[in-house]
Amino acid sequence: MSAVIGGDxxxxxxxxxYGFERSYLGLNGGTLGFLLNDVRxxxxxxxxxxxxxxxxxxxxxxxxxxVQRMDGSEHVDHAMNDLYLERASGQTAxxxxxxxxxxxxxxxxxxxxxxxxxxxxxxxxxxxxxxxxELPVMCITPICPHKPxxxxxxxxxxxxxxxxxxxxxxxxxxxxxDGRDVDDIVALDIGPSEHRVRIVYLQGHDFTRQxxxxxxx
Numbered sequence: 001m002s003a004v005i006g007g008d009x010x011x012x013x014x015x016x017x018y019g020f021e022r023s024y025l026g027l028n029g030g031t032l033g034f035l036l037n038d039v040r041x042x043x044x045x046x047x048x049x050x051x052x053x054x055x056x057x058x059x060x061x062x063x064x065x066x067v068q069r070m071d072g073s074e075h076v077d078h079a080m081n082d083l084y085l086e087r088a089s090g091q092t093a094x095x096x097x098x099x100x101x102x103x104x105x106x107x108x109x110x111x112x113x114x115x116x117x118x119x120x121x122x123x124x125x126x127x128x129x130x131x132x133x134e135l136p137v138m139c140i141t142p143i144c145p146h147k148p149x150x151x152x153x154x155x156x157x158x159x160x161x162x163x164x165x166x167x168x169x170x171x172x173x174x175x176x177x178d179g180r181d182v183d184d185i186v187a188l189d190i191g192p193s194e195h196r197v198r199i200v201y202l203q204g205h206d207f208t209r210q211x212x213x214x215x216x217x
Contacts, residue, residue, distance in 0.1 A: 001025055001200055008035045008121070012081055012178045015197055020078075023057050025050070025200040034120045034214055035081075037202050046202065054203035060117045060133060061157055064193035067175050070168060070184040077177040080197045081118030084143070085163060085188060086110030088174045092146060094166035095173070099140075099159065105166065106150060110143040110173070113161065113190050117197075120215055128152040130215055132207050138190075160191040 001023045004014045011026045026036035027046070039046045049055060065083045067075040077083070087093040087109050095106045114123040116131040119139045124130045128141035129152060138159055141152040165173045168186045175182045 003027060004036075007033055008081075009179060011035050011199075015080060016078075016178060016180070020062075020195045020197055023198040023200050025055070032214055034210065035117070035199065037200075037205065049202045055200050056203070056205075057198050057200050058133075060197050060199065061115060061136070062193035062195050062197055063113060063115060063138065064189075064191055064195075065175060065177050066189040067182050067185055068187040069182070070186055075175075075182050077180065077182075078193045078195050079113075079118070079178045080115065081121055081178050082112055082114035082123055083175065083177040083190065084110055084112040084122065085165075085173050085175055085185065086143060088172040088183065091171050093171055093173045096164040096166060098162045098164075099155070104148065104150075106142060106145060107147045108142045108145040108150075111163070112139075112141040112143060114139040114141065115157070120211065123152070124215065126152075129154060130211055132211070134207060158192050160189070162190075163188045 003025045004011050005027045027039045028036035063079045065077050092107050097104055097106050112123045116135045116137050117133040119131040123139050123141045126141050126143050128139050136157040137154045138157050139154050142150045164187050165185055173185045175185050
């Protein structure tokens with residue numbers, strides 16, 4: 001088990017730097033810290049819980065992004081939180097979105113695909129629904145949609161989606177996977193990753209209560 005002291009962003013960075021084979025105990029040294037254990041005003045209790053093994057490892061699914069670039073190369077990455085496409089110029093992006101053989105052209109600033117674990121981050125800020133991290137879902141949240149006026153929606157985890165970027169030379173788009181960006185995108189495939197991430201929470205941790213305390217008050 002590896003301890004990570006910092007904020008949510010630092011936990012994401014640490015997981016992707018050191019891999020998915022270990023478990024991560026996050027201790028909140030930042031602000032919101034939704035993915036982490038709170039330690040403020042209870043440091044002695046936290047130390048005792050760790051020493052006595054009063055904690056549980058949660059195993060969360062991840063998303064896989066297969067990104068096609070204008071130079072013909074493919075970039076593969078994995079997201080424990082979210083992945084999204086966003087416009088890289090002053091023009092709106094035009095994205096041909098296909099889910100379960102249903103296709104639509106979305107004119108928007110971009111679109112977010114989030115795990116339940118990551119639904120409380122950018123997706124929530126963009127108007128998406130925050131989910132309990134234990135729910136097996138993928139959250140899809142358009143960013144400032146113009147046409148159609150597509151609302152955020154939720155699909156079962158395991159759903160696959162494909163996006164083709166319309167006129168990428170004139171309307172450039174970039175992909176961002178857990179904070180790591182890839183430019184010059186022409187297409188993106190999204191689906192479940194073969195990897196999972198293991199995060200440690202101390203005894204008594206309650207995801208729903210944390211959502212109410214940190215996000216809805």
